[in-house]
Amino acid sequence: MSNAIVTGAASDIGQAIARAIVSEGGHVVLADNDLATVEEVAREIPGTEAVYLDLRSPDSVREVASDFIERHGAPHQVVNGAAVCNGGPFESVDEATWSQDLDVVLGGTIRLSQALLPAMREAGRGSVVNIASVNGHAYFGSDVYSAAKAGVLNLTRTLAVQYGPYGVRVNSVSPGTVVNAPRRRQLAEDPHALDRATEWYPLGRVGAPEDVADAVVFLLSDRASWITGTDLRVDGGLLAGMRGLAQALDTSGDAG
Numbered sequence: 001m002s003n004a005i006v007t008g009a010a011s012d013i014g015q016a017i018a019r020a021i022v023s024e025g026g027h028v029v030l031a032d033n034d035l036a037t038v039e040e041v042a043r044e045i046p047g048t049e050a051v052y053l054d055l056r057s058p059d060s061v062r063e064v065a066s067d068f069i070e071r072h073g074a075p076h077q078v079v080n081g082a083a084v085c086n087g088g089p090f091e092s093v094d095e096a097t098w099s100q101d102l103d104v105v106l107g108g109t110i111r112l113s114q115a116l117l118p119a120m121r122e123a124g125r126g127s128v129v130n131i132a133s134v135n136g137h138a139y140f141g142s143d144v145y146s147a148a149k150a151g152v153l154n155l156t157r158t159l160a161v162q163y164g165p166y167g168v169r170v171n172s173v174s175p176g177t178v179v180n181a182p183r184r185r186q187l188a189e190d191p192h193a194l195d196r197a198t199e200w201y202p203l204g205r206v207g208a209p210e211d212v213a214d215a216v217v218f219l220l221s222d223r224a225s226w227i228t229g230t231d232l233r234v235d236g237g238l239l240a241g242m243r244g245l246a247q248a249l250d251t252s253g254d255a256g
């Protein structure tokens, strides 16, 4: 049986990823600093267990990694999915706020990779998927979070090249707007809350956590055994181009 660790597993996307890995027959350690929620998730998904992980703390990361390796061996699959996106106006966002985005998104991915990759290298196998974002590719607001996601894209390529010779693959997925818990609450109050955002998506809808999970399990699996260092955009076509701009410039061959 394959073993996996998913960070940010208390989130909707993290839970969907855990469910998808379990449905492929894996055992999943659900890691998050929201212990109460992740424990609840573990009760709901057989084949999972919850652990407390604070990605901002090097000690916490080392402890979770060494406990995982001691009990399960080198991980077959690692998903770096935790994030903080505080946002705020670029000129006035304070140090404590922006550094949290950077420290969890990029710092956390670096820390967990440092803690787990040596065992994976020694085992001579394993697959890592980092959850990046369309924000790492182009401007969509949330400035420091986006810079951190761009760092994750770069780190993915770096680690893919360094660990490829040892049989360890490292890829990322870049989701567009996905309906998560806050957006679900928003939609419960106003079913049209995301209509204006949806217009930007060529496929005519925003994403569901399962859209991301399907891409992640593919990259984790042996079906992707010759894929490393790549980023899979799971974005309904958002980054493919700007239909509105083509229409404004009157260069669109669009029939619609």
Ligand SMILES: NC(=O)c1ccc[n+]([C@@H]2O[C@H](COP(=O)([O-])OP(=O)(O)OC[C@H]3O[C@@H](n4cnc5c(N)ncnc54)[C@H](O)[C@@H]3O)[C@@H](O)[C@H]2O)c1
Residues within 6 Å of the ligand: 007, 008, 009, 010, 011, 012, 013, 014, 031, 032, 033, 034, 053, 054, 055, 056, 080, 081, 082, 083, 084, 104, 131, 132, 133, 134, 174, 175, 176, 177, 178, 179, 180, 181
């Ligand atoms: N929802 C979207 O539209 C969207 C779009 C692009 C990318 N993503 C990415 O997908 C992933 C999940 O997104 P989501 O919207 O479900 O996110 P979310 O904000 O609901 O979840 C993030 C999770 O990370 C955990 N976390 C935060 N700080 C942590 C820390 N210090 N240590 C350990 N865990 C910590 C949180 O408790 C939470 O469970 C994130 O990486 C996010 O950046 C989401």
